[in-house]
Amino acid sequence: MQNRDDHTKSMTMAGLNLIAQGLTIYDSDLRLVVCNAPFQTMFDLPQSLVTPGAPFHDTITHLASRGEYGEVGGIAAFVAERTSQAQAFQPHYMERTRANGRTISVEGSPLPDGGWVAVYTDISATKAQEALLRARSDALSDQVLSHSEQLAQTNRELAAMITTLEETKRQLTASEARARLTTEMMPAHIAHVDATGHYTYSNQRLAMILPHRGTEILGRPIREVLGEETHAKILTALTAAYGGTATVQEFTDDTSARRIRSSFTPDQMGGVYIMTMDVTEETQTRAALQQSSRRALAAQITSGLAHDFSNLLTIILGLQSRLEGITNLPPEAPALIEGTLVAARRGGTLLSSIAQITGPRSLRPTATDVTALCHDLITLAQPTLPEGMEITLTLDEVGPVLLDGGMLQDALLNLVLNARDAMGTTGRITLHVQCVHDTWIEFRIGDTGGGFSDAALEKALDPFFTTKGAEGSGLGLPMVYDMTKLAGGDVQLANTAMGAEVTLRLPYRAAVPSTTGLALLVEDRDDLRALMRDMLMQMGYSVIEAATADEASALLADLPDIALVLSDIQLEGDSTGIDLAQRLGPHSPPLILMTSLPPDAPLFTQAQQHAPVLRKPFTAHDLTALVAQPPKATV
The missing domain is CATH 1.10.287 (Helix Hairpins)
Known part of the structure; x- marks a missing residue:
């Protein structure tokens, strides 16, 4: 790679040396970046002043001392003035006659990151032709000659201006390309709607944030693209932005059941910039x-x-x-x-x-077979029901999910018993389980009783509220609510045509699939790495090891057969286990993160958005519990 760069640089300099004009590029610190051979020859400069890094101050001092600019009075003041002008560099074109009688034009243009590029052209021959024309053309009026000279100078200035404009256009084009690339890389939909509500700009992220909306949206009205229901949810915030007030709106997308945050920023021409992000996790x-x-x-x-x-x-x-x-x-x-x-x-x-x-309580999510858990729940609840009461289960196909199975079963049993108490001696309890857009796993428990009273719908989740009189503690539903909120979910109470209904929604996180083969262990402590290597080998894996996220990324690129990645969050070097998780593509092996950080640490919270997290210290049983085991064969 170094040889290729040197070869490219050598060829570039060879090309610059072939042009007739002198060329220099100085950086924002007024130090030489590059110059060609004609520049050195034109001003007869020593090698030290044409070497990259040479200060502009030294070059001007050398030229002024040698009389390049004629009588300048105090050299120090002259150099200081030239240096100050260079620091505030502006596009320009000028012509000057040197002390040796030669006339040169100087054309300069600033660079976007500071510094400038300047081109020096010897126009002595052109000036001589103009003088000869004046001397030999007595028949021409002074006015025509003057006009010709002005026209020639104007043409040179226009040519310089065109060059500057072309360079500015190139820089703007490159800047726009960088800006578009940046917006495409962001995990958000960035768009602009004009005063009539039509999209005038959009990156390609809308379908990722709001599924089934499409990507060809330029020129279309925002109401049509988002749909009536979603548009109604953001209409108040969007209207405020049209009125000149920046606003932020959160809502739940009915199509995907995901939580969405949109920010609306007014522009100066009656339109609105919109940034939309998925904030479900x-x-x-x-x-x-x-x-x-x-x-x-x-x-x-x-x-x-x-x-x-x-x-x-x-x-x-x-x-x-x-x-x-x-x-x-x-x-x-x-x-x-x-x-x-x-x-x-x-x-x-x-x-x-x-x-x-x-009291202290923490969730212990494990790979849970939801089907088996629900059937066990029915087995536990059935003996407690009167003879005239039945319980039915409707279960969609749900694979192994990371849940605290014990807490969930306690919560569901509590709701079943509440439904039983609400119906007396006869009735039907229904339990329906389904996945909602791979975002939530939903448990709905309904009954055929009298339903919730208005007071119960408002206060049933509050501690000590009960409709059972002395028989109730008022702590059952609050405990269910507590468990659900600890898991990042939600509880909803409602009345249906049949009776009462309680809906639990928990985050859907698929369990790590059970595999054997090659496991990548990423841990920077030798003693812990040896311990965890043994755990993985007991689970049937062969193990390769890395101490940094960068080393692990290289192994993942070279070894496509890796079946599992177990990585610490805090690692040697600048990259973390979270960085490693973000580098993994959709077809990468499953990842489990581990840490000794407390659950309320920012890194711990951030890590949970990418993978299951094991808190150190943990046992082989804790690690195995996160891996979905294959169903046992039946005889």
């Missing part, structure tokens, strides 16, 4: 972090109260037990004592429920 992560923060605050508030309340209940239970041992109490005393004991024990149960909501 960000929204899921934000919901999980918000729920964790709420839990931490609730735990801080209730821990002290629960401790004191627990002590009081202990005293009440102890005193009531002592009263039971007294023999000469009134006849009604035993019933009162038993009632007090029952209330105190119920208070203890309530404290345990509060502790489950506010």
